[in-house]
Amino acid sequence: MVKINGEMLDKAGCSVTDILADMGTSGQRVAVELNESIVPKAEYSSTILKDGDTVEVVRFVGGG
Amino acid sequence: MSIPSREEMYAALEERHGKELQKKISAASAAVCGLGGLGSNIAIALARAGIGRLHILDFDKVDISNLNRQQYFPEQLGMYKSDALCDTLRRIAPYCEIRKDCVRLTEENIPELLGNEDIICEAFDKAEHKAMLVNCILERMPEKYLVAGSGMAGIGPSNAITTKRMMKRFYLCGDGTSDVDDGMGLVASRVLICAAHQANAVIRIIAGEFDV
Known part of the structure; x- marks a missing residue:
């Protein structure tokens, strides 16, 4: 199980690109942390989540 | 009337903020990226x-559509924001060292x-630009x-707007969901809360108070 934005989900083995697709977001408006470290954008597809990982997907919205 | 001296301005700040805190604030530096409703404030x-x-x-340049929430004046329409805000900042804080970049x-x-x-303060308008700056800083300038x-x-x-400490050196303010692209306008009072x-x-980072 992987903790994604506070929710335990069966996503071990998925890539960061996969979970962003599940969330219906492209990589253009997000920052992704894996175990409190930033995941570089170039590594979204090659970063495979493991059991016990904690992922935080920060989705930015417009306005400023 | 002539403006107060550097020493007079500093003494007034010390009196309000305390000697120790003012020393830290006066020695600190910050960059504000994007000078709209968030950045100008x-x-x-x-x-x-x-x-x-x-x-x-x-x-960008100052536009009439900015005046509902951004710290510009009607007579500054058409000026570059970096120039217009610099003029205002110099009036407020004549001894602050200001670097402006129209870029x-x-x-x-x-x-x-x-x-x-x-x-570094991220104060852009577009979600894609916010994400670009945040990713770039976190990936390539992790000491910031x-x-x-x-x-x-x-x-x-008002109380839906919070400050969250997302990583050791990354703080995120706002309600996280109210998107200008969903048709909601930006209103001075609420933009000011986030700013x-x-x-x-x-200020808390400068003071060494890192929790939220």
């Missing part, structure tokens, strides 16, 4: 607090342009403190 709050060095960056920030120029400040804003459109509750969260996060 963040910069003014930091200048009023007596920050030592302020770096302001924006490529569009990109992944290529960010490391060079933002190399000199300890704390970063304070970003996301979600302040409309007239939702104040960001400015206060900067």
